[in-house]
Amino acid sequence: MKLSDIRCERLREKDSLTATKLLSLDADTGHDLLQVLEEEPELLIAAYVDETLIALVQLEASAPQSHLNVFVAPQYRRQGIGRALMQVAEAQLQAGGTRKISTSVRSGVSPSLAFARSLGYTPYYSLIYMERTGGSFPQETASARLYRDEDFVDAHSLYATAFHEMRVRVGCFPDSVVAEPNEGRRTAWAADAQDRLVYELDGKIAAYSHIHGNEISSVSVRSDLQRRGIGRTFMKYLCNEIHRRGYTSVILSCVVGNEAIHLYNSLGFQETHRMEYMIKSPDNSEHSRSGPALPASLQ
Structure with a gap:
């Protein structure tokens, strides 16, 4: 040929x-x-x-x-x-x-x-790909709700800052910067707002996540509020929400070197494979x- x-x-x-x-x-x-x-x-x-x-x-x-x-x-x-x-x-x-x-x-x-x-x-x-098949978590009180368009500025700032800081800690992303918000991204977020969620603390957005089917494609906690249990509570809520939507497992990926893997392991996520x-x-x-x-x- x-x-x-x-x-x-x-x-x-x-x-x-x-x-x-x-x-x-x-x-x-x-x-x-x-x-x-x-x-x-x-x-x-x-x-x-x-x-x-x-x-x-x-x-x-x-x-x-x-x-x-x-x-x-x-x-x-x-x-x-x-x-x-x-x-x-x-x-x-x-x-x-x-x-x-x-x-x-x-x-x-x-x-x-x-x-x-x-x-x-x-x-x-x-990237480490992980899956959890353990069913829903016992119901806990969580100040989580669906994302709304008026959340965009605060949610995007939280998301962009947290991921930039993670990339800096991991050390594999020398060109990482804090992504700037723009109207194109705002429109994209509004288009699938039903798959975006926020967690509130004292009336302000403390965490943000985007889910896609049975995948938690991103989750981030405001930098000054990390290590206070918000991530764990929010993750349990997200897993339960995915199960509520009819899925039997939850998947996610984690950059090698990201300390969040310890949280995922403790919640029952197990590695399925890695991508280079x-x-x-x-x-x-x-x-x-x-x-x-x-x-x-x-x-």
């Missing part, structure tokens, strides 16, 4: 089932793209030979830092396809203004790690300027 035979386009809805089957062929490398397929299929580019789906590319929009992943069907590996797709996607992101590109591999999958390194990616940070995130600056890497030819862009 010639690389020039490959056609790339946005994943078609009618091919979603085929994509699920393809990603299921290798659970170690396909697991996380299965979640992307379920939640954000618009991020996926499909690679075809004739009408056969042979690979998928997770391609975020160009931004100062964007994320990129490639999955190639096992029977089409070791033919240069994954490398070529990565290089085309990197070039497209760079042309759109991306200065840094991250990718991720599951810990313990040596070929994937070696592949990323061969393309110039270096270690960035690691890697990063590169394409404009400083010779890997982005060489390699097999493919169509000029991923559409």
Whole structure:
């Protein structure tokens, strides 16, 4: 097969089932793209030979830092396809203004790690994925409620400051800054306000969280109120809320080095797997300027 035979386009809805089957062929490398397929299929580019789906590319929009992943069907590996797709996607992101590109591999999958390194990616940070299946906690009094638009300034400030301080403590994020609020983010928060919650203390927002399905995708406590039991009480409330919505388990992820893992362990969360995130600056890497030819862009 010639690389020039490959056609790339946005994943078609009618091919979603085929994509699920393809990603299921290798659970170690396909697991996380299965979640992307379920939640954000618009991020996926499909690679075809004739009408056969042979690979998928997770391609975020160009931004100062964007994320990129490639999955190639096992029977089409070791033919240069994954490398070529990565290089085309990197070039497209760079042309759109991306200065840094991250990718991720599951810990313990040596070929994937070696592949990323061969393309110039270096270690960035690691995430521990955790799950709790112990059912609801005994009901406790918690001053928690759904997020409202008028909470945005205080909730965003709390969230942005707490995560910046965590990144500084962990030491893997030298470029971390406190994210500034903007109207685009405010609109996005309002769009799924039913999945955002706040915890109040003395009439002021003391903690904030965003849940997505059965996942606690973020949780943060105001810096000056940490180590006062608010995080534990709020976490129990969030777990109970997720169970109330019909789920039987709760999942979350934690940056390696984040002390919050001790709280999660004490609440019954157990590690399921780890992901290694890697990063590169394409404009400083010779890997982005060489390699097999493919169509000029991923559409």
